[in-house]
Amino acid sequence: MNKLAVVAVSLVAVGALSTAGAWYTGTQLPGVLNDLIEESNRQGAEALLGTGASFKLELVSLETRLFTSTARYKFSFDAPSEEGEARHMEVLLLDNIEHGPLPLSRLMRLNLWPVMVASNYQLEPNELTQKWFDAAKGAAPLTGQASLGYNGASRGSLVLTPLDFAPSPTSTVKFSGMTLDFEASKHAKEVQVSGTMDSLSITSTEDTPVQADLQGLTLTSDQRLGSADFYVGDSSIKLATAQIKVGDKPAVLIKDIAQVGSLQESGSMLNGQIGYDLGMVSYDGKDIGGLRTLWAIKNFDSTALQSLFKLYQDKLTPIQQAQALGEEAPQLDFSADEEARMKADLEKLLAGKPQLALDNFTLTTPHGQASLRVAVDMDKPESFELPPDELARQLIGKLDAKLTVAKAVIGDGVRIQAMVEGVTDAQAIEQQAAMMTEMGSGMALGTGLLTLKGETLQSTLHYADNKVTFNGQDMSVEEFVTLVMSKTGGMGGGLGDDASAYGDDAPQDLGGYDDGAETQAPDQAE
Structure with missing residues (x-):
């Protein structure tokens, strides 16, 4: 052939x-x-x-x-x-x-x-x-x-x-178009999605004119169904820039906006994190600052969580549906079996010693940085019938927290306020920023809840085994509670005699450029 x-x-x-x-x-x-x-x-x-x-x-x-x-x-x-x-x-x-x-x-x-x-x-x-x-x-x-x-x-x-149209006589929409690609296994046990959009612009001239411009959207998701019917894997949504202008006010520009998340399964435990970022925020062409946050969970028993979610669906969904329809909501009642199930699920969840954490909360300004981290390790109590204070002690196995604020951040806050209010006298702004930096940091130190290291205000807290270490000093839980209440109670906010350290220079209004201030910009005076 x-x-x-x-x-x-x-x-x-x-x-x-x-x-x-x-x-x-x-x-x-x-x-x-x-x-x-x-x-x-x-x-x-x-x-x-x-x-x-x-x-x-x-x-x-x-x-x-x-x-x-x-x-x-x-x-x-x-x-x-x-x-x-x-x-x-x-x-x-x-x-x-x-x-x-x-x-x-x-x-x-x-x-x-x-x-x-x-x-x-x-x-x-x-x-x-x-x-x-x-x-x-x-x-x-x-x-x-x-x-x-x-x-x-x-x-x-x-x-x-792509679209370019006027949905009403006072508004317009320009859209570059968007493409989403996807792959999924049978019954969507594994799903991958990716997509891009170049631009979206919306304007409205009704009442107060508004213009919003979004540029460079990308999204990705790569997930699979875990053993307890939770989707695990990675996902992200990112936007290169978002600019918003309202009326005759200067435009606000936000760069590098992102939400990035990850949920993983290790045996029967779920570990994950999700972050929200604003790379840089600018006002009238001047940088104000950026924000980065990261939340995390560790050692969450997936089967216990799934059982609790199912109970939530069965009991709370009828209430939410009735509220959404404006109808009278049914009573939230649990049978003895449901209460026993919820208690067993909570005990199983806490037995894994789960952790909730704000791993990173960082504000970055042109001259400084402020950050906060809080992590709480939870534990199973001897009984849920304990008195509230004892139950709280046993539920919290460990707690770590740290706050740091560069003194320069206070001055940047003053500069940002002046910018928004339209103050233009550079010398007056810098005088106000310097004064408020020293007064603000002094008042913070006056509470006794923060310490100063170099040019940075900071506070640390560690709790474990019913003992507290606060700013390097060991004390009992009762002593710590008493300390905090004594420093924050009353109208003086715990300042005590420290407020008088400024004498006649103590600030009367920390938030603005009042008409009588010596540092007021000349062009703001009446």
Whole structure:
């Protein structure tokens, strides 16, 4: 047999297999779609528990042919309004489905990996979405493609079309468009999502003019379903810049906005952290400061947490739903069995010695930095029937906290206030900043709750085994409570005689540039 004959036979075989596969896919498609819709509705109901809102996906019609099918879906969303009446919204999708194992669109891209179906869907216009179509100049504002493998895995992308329109006579929207790529295993046990958006600009001239510009959005998520039905893995949402301008006020610019999270499973324990960052905030082109936060959990028993969440869903969801609909909420009652279950779950959770921590809270200004760290290790008490003070002692196994504030941060606060208030006299601002730095730090030291190391105010606290170490001094819990109450009680805030150390120079108003202040900028005087 010559090469031409081999090629011909191969093509006939592929064609026959493709035809048989397409016919088989057509017979299986209704059941596959119904399973996917049922799974989507289940996950949607879980996500909206307690909100009073409901979500439903329906297959409106399905036309099946040998190699292709056409499906139409309807998304319905109902949510309570402020008046307690439900709001109803519907969105329609048209889906052109190519049957596997070798859909034509994939063959044209030389993608020869067999799949069950290749889906090409787009939004259809209706009363709700017609303005969206008009903004996209008649094009479908939402399109996407996805493939479903014979193993139940799916992958594809969703595209939001660029828009440039005026939703009202006093507002405009310019949107660069957005693309989301996704992959998911069967039943979404493993899910990866990534997406990007270049820009979104919204302006409004109604009443007070407002302009908001967002640039450089990226998002990623790589997660899998853990042993206790928690999704574990990494996720992030980042925005390069956000600029907001209100009225004739200078613009506020925020750079490098980020939310980054990670949840991991070690045996039956969950460990995770989530951070929120503002790289730098600027006002009228001048840098004000940045903020970084990081929260963390360690040693949280996943099965105990899942059981507590299930109890939450069963008992609190009806109350939240009634409140969302403006109806009278049912009483929160626990049966003896439910109370025993909750107690057992809490004991199991605390037996793992879980830790909650604010690992990092750092404010950075042009001339200084302030930071706070707090970590609490919890423990299982002998009994939940103990007196409140003894129960608290046993619940907290260990606590560590540290606060540091550079004195320069106080001066930067004065400079920021002057900037916002429009004070322009540089010499007056610096005089006020220097005065308030010394007065503010002196008053803080006067409480006795902070110490000074170099040019930094700081305070440290350690608690364990019913003993406290505060700013390097050992004391009992009772002594620590007495100390704090004595320093913070009363109108003087614990300043005592220290306030008089400033004599006639003691500040009367720490927050502004009053008309009688010697350091007032000349152009602010009346």
